[in-house]
Amino acid sequence: MTEALEYDVVVLGAGPVGEVLADRVRAAGLSAAVVESELVGGECSYWACIPSKALLRPVIARADARKVPGLQRYVGGDLDTRAVLAHRDEYVGHWKDDGQVRWLDGIGADLFRGHGRLYGTRKVSVTSPEGEHHVLTARHAVAVCTGTRAVIPDLPGAAEARPWTSRDATSAQQVPDRLVVVGGGVVGVEMATAWRALGAEVTVLVRGGGLLPRMEPFAGELVAEALTEAGATVRTHVSVAEVVRNGGGGPVTVVLDDGERIEADEILFATGRAPRTDDIGLDTIGLEHGSWLPVDESCRVAGSEWLYAVGDVNHRALLTHQGKYQARIAGAAIAARAARVPLLETDAWGAHSATADHAAVPQVVFSDPEAAAVGLSLAEAEAAGHRVRAVDYDISGVAGAGLYADGYQGRARMVVDLDREVLLGVTFVGPGVGELIHSATIAVAGEVPISRLWHAVPAFPTISEVWLRLLETYRDQ
Structure with a gap:
């Protein structure tokens, strides 16, 4: 009927x-x-934003705590995997x-x-x-x-190998011993960060020259360095030619375009969406x-x-x-x-x-360190024909960064439209920078003149003081 x-x-x-x-x-x-x-x-609540951030929050908190005097010896052990996964399950309502x-x-x-x-x-x-x-x-x-x-690439054996997509990566109930992540974008980086911290041996395979290709190059470089330091393997300029699942539920053999073979328990394709x-x-x-x-x-x-x-x-x-x-x-x-x-x-x-949606789209990558950006990168601004200048600052030079964590490493860039003296884009990389990006979004979306940004005084001692240092660097260049 x-x-x-x-x-x-x-x-x-x-x-x-x-x-x-x-x-x-x-x-x-x-x-x-x-x-x-x-x-x-939908996707965000059960298989994307919420579960991925629930997995990553303990990872980032531990990484930050390890850099704070008086806490290091208390956070030197492994994460409680069962508790992390249970926390994730609770946040997605147990998929109900x-x-x-x-x-x-x-x-x-x-x-x-x-x-x-x-x-x-x-x-x-x-x-x-x-x-x-x-x-x-x-x-x-x-x-x-x-x-x-999620899109599974049309490669020999890929579909038959039952690879992970982003849904599997955020909802898995067990940590694989060995995980190959194909793709260096946001999903690949975040899931490599999470599962490495939970104990998986992680190999990231990137066809291009680096991670996070849609951000400023230094963002991917700093994140790759941190992943490597955490024990992951990041390989660039490599492509997967074939995938073979050995046995009904056995390990996976990943064949690269040069014939090299990598053995893993699971393979995650984070290579695009349709x-x-x-x-x-x-x-x-x-x-x-x-x-x-x-x-x-x-x-x-x-x-x-x-x-x-x-x-x-x-x-x-x-x-x-x-x-x-x-x-x-x-x-x-x-x-x-x-x-x-x-x-x-x-x-x-x-x-x-x-x-x-045209020029002020913010995004945060919840890796360790975090990467956050809004607006145009330097390359995008130049390609669009703008007359621009990139202004860079090492965030470790801000007093609030040193108080946030020992050995703080991070970088900031603002892309200035020289004809109008407004910001076209801003990128931050470093611990805790995700909470900085809304101020940058306001500056870009509102086309706030640099002459007015001088009067937006950052509180001391916070990492937000990087805004003052960026403006001073622009003035003195």
Whole structure:
């Protein structure tokens, strides 16, 4: 039996992005249906941001404590693996979504569990695990918030070897004796950091010249040095040619392009992501199956009046916080259009235009040391044609850094637009720098003139004093 229902807005995907969008349109008085095929709360809550940071927090805390006088002899042993994994399990609700479902119910959105597919203009068909079928019609908008999935490269034996993806790496219940990590991006670096600290023998294989290639080069260099010091092996300019799983559940043989063979118990491919749009009915509305969905500044799909693509699926910025930001933008735009209110380029809150996804996207890599960046790197700024100067400072020269940890090592860079004297990008690497990045985001997103940044006085003695030192270095160059 098929049941037909009508809502103002239908949201495909109940991850953080879909939840925020549903909340925004409900707050505006619109009815909303949310469709989810897995757990309410999505990738971030169960297999990405939350579990990875729960695994990494004890690692970073121990690393910091080992550099504080009076604590070293108390933190010299191994981590309590069982306690770390139990802490992770608690934070993901043991992979049950009861709390998230209660939240969704609390905002007044209706949840439909099952696989949702577009079914022509403003329609979504949902088939539940029990075989029930619903056709949901949206009066105003359908929002695709289905996120991305990990990509397993098309290599001989890769699929048959049952490799880890990011989901396996954040949810594993046992520490592998030997782990090969393929890829030097954020997932590869964070999981190498976590599992090495938990006792795995870790080898990181990077096709390019270094880790964290989308950040300033020194970020990857400092993180690679720390991983090596922790006992991991980091190899650059190498490629995997083949993967062989020996026996039903036996070890893995990783064959490199030069014929070298590496033995491991597990292999993690952290080599990219693809949009989860391959089976959501895009073909029924003339769009390409499995494609990224280009959008305008309100996250409305190009050429459509009713379809929105929010979060990872639009390929603007594959980060949870940016997806939630987009959801606030899209929710405001949908509500305004439903009320036939003129949609201005911006309002008092900037609520109708996703401008921060262009040049002020912040990111933190929770490695040891942390790496945090916002905006453009020096190379990106130069490639974009800006006349710029990079201003560097060794963070260990700040009084707060020495108090934070003995032998503090870190580096900061700001990229200055010389024509306008505003910041285009900022990068920090060092213990605790993740908490610095929002100040940099404000400076970049707000295009705060350097002449005004002089008056944002950092508290003493904190690591934030690096801001003063960067400005002094710029003045004196």
